[in-house]
Amino acid sequence: MLTVAVQPADVQDRDGALPLLKEARRRFPFVDSIFADGAYQGERTAVAVRDIGAWRLVIVKRPEIHKFIVVPKRWIVERTFAWLGRCRRLAKDFENLTRIAGALIRLAMIRVMLRRLARTRS
Numbered sequence: 001m002l003t004v005a006v007q008p009a010d011v012q013d014r015d016g017a018l019p020l021l022k023e024a025r026r027r028f029p030f031v032d033s034i035f036a037d038g039a040y041q042g043e044r045t046a047v048a049v050r051d052i053g054a055w056r057l058v059i060v061k062r063p064e065i066h067k068f069i070v071v072p073k074r075w076i077v078e079r080t081f082a083w084l085g086r087c088r089r090l091a092k093d094f095e096n097l098t099r100i101a102g103a104l105i106r107l108a109m110i111r112v113m114l115r116r117l118a119r120t121r122s
Contacts, residue, residue: 006101036058083112
């Protein structure tokens with residue numbers, strides 16, 4: 001996970017993407033592709049992505065068939081959410097401030113990555 005943006009429920013995903021993309025471009029100028037789900041499709045998001053950087057925006061949609069099918073790029077996101085869901089503090093939305101919720105997400109991801117690194121070294 002490169003950047004995190006916690007936003008209120010009344011902010012649409014595509015509207016909240018602009019500040020997140022600006023932060024990602026500032027911190028990681030070498031990233032050239034962005035994978036997003038169907039909530040980010042549309043001309044407004046495409047223009048924002050094009051204005052911020054020379055990225056390739058790939059919309060990964062759910063399959064039309066209503067049964068379980070692994071969609072490769074979408075699976076990366078869902079797997080990461082599952083890893084974060086194992087953290088007790090992230091299981092429910094108890095935080096009053098969005099910056100605290102963002103910090104807890106970062107800490108949880110650090111924990112996940114440290115465990116993965118420790119497992120491969122031993």
